Amino acid sequence: MNLQQLHILDAIVHSDSLQQAAQKLHKTQPALSMALKKLQQDCGFALLDRSQYRLQLTPAGQRFYLQAQQVLQQSHQLKSLARYLSTGAEPSLRLAFDEAVNLSEYLPVIAAAQQAYPQTELQLSCDYRLKALEKLQAQQADLAISPWNDVFIGLGDFESVAVGRFELVCVASPELLSRLDAPLTQHTQLASLPQLVADSDALSFDAGALLPLQSPHRVKVNNSLCMKQALLAHLGWGMVARYQVRAELESGRLMQLHPTEFPRFIGGEVHLVRHRHVLPGPVADSIWQQLATGT
Structure with a gap:
């Protein structure tokens, strides 16, 4: 059996007669009869009941036709996908986000691209502490949205554009701070408390080194959700x-740390990054x- 036979069966089911089905398909009635006979021979059972005024599917024919409809629908989708891909649109697009970036600020643009190019499969990943850039460097992502520092230019042949800002803050729970002998005023007091650090060696960059103090008591976490729950x-x-x-800072469940000689926060630009010499497809370019441009 073949797709043409299934199309003929579909036309017959949706017509009042073989003659009407033949007219829809721009074929002769004998040609349809021959195609239907061949399909029934291939199946090994009768598809249509000819005892009534109008052709009806047999019980076995009804089950066969339900499956045939799925095959015809898949064929239509495959043809549509082939036409779409022939225009040069990407079959898939991999976007890597750093967890320091507020994803919700960029999802509307991605949703608009999804609506404009529905056949392109979007693959989104959220990665901890510069893993998104490492994925881009290893060509495991097509676009990355990540905190940016100009030194990263030397890590890969990147092209980037600023699209926002990020801000990291040092926090702890009031319960943890209550273990101190005195209220927190000096950053050296934190050395007596465990420090949660990112377990990430992406791009050989130690985010913990940004702080003026490293506690000897460390707990490594591998993503931001784990970090928050541990806090x-x-x-x-x-x-x-x-x-x-x-929300936790506003409710008091967590407190931002403000000891002397300690940064109130660590922040900077968020960049959209891609490979400089890789020609983007229409979805990535959109x-x-x-x-x-912010439009």
């Missing part, structure tokens, strides 16, 4: 994106243009 469980103090703990 709330009083396992240590650590650095986290402000947007991720805004996202780039919208985020770069």
Whole structure:
């Protein structure tokens, strides 16, 4: 059996007679009869009941036709996909986000691209502490949205554009701080408390080195959700994106640390990044243009 036979069966089911089906398909009635006979021979059972005034599917024919409809629908989708891909649109697009970036600020642009190019499969990943850039460097991502420093230019043949800002704050729970002998005023007091640090060696960059103090008591975490839960469980103090703990800071479940000689926050630009010499497809280019221009 073949797709043409299934199309003929579909036309017959949706017609009042073989003659009407033949007219729809621009074929002769004998040609349809021959195609139907051949299909029934291939199946080994009768598809249509000819005892009534109008052709009806047999019980076995009804089950066969239900499956045939799925095959015809898949064939239509495959043809549509082939036409789409022939225009040069990407079959898939990999976007890597750093967890320090507030994803919700960029999702509307991605949703617009999804509606404009529905056949392109979007693959989104959220990665901890510069893993998104490492994925881009290893060509495991097509676009990355990540905290940016000019030194990263030397890590890969990158092209980037500023699309926002990020802010990391050092926080701890009141319960953890209550273990100190005195109220927290000097950053050296934190050395007596466990520190939560990112377990990430992406791009050989140690985010913990940004702080003026490293506690000898460390707990490593491999993502921001684990970091936040560990903070709330009083396992240590650590650095986290402000947007991720805004509600907890407002409720008092977590407190931002302000000892002397300690940064109030660590922040900078968020960049959209791609390989300089890789020609982007229309979906990647659409996202780039919208985020770069803010339109």
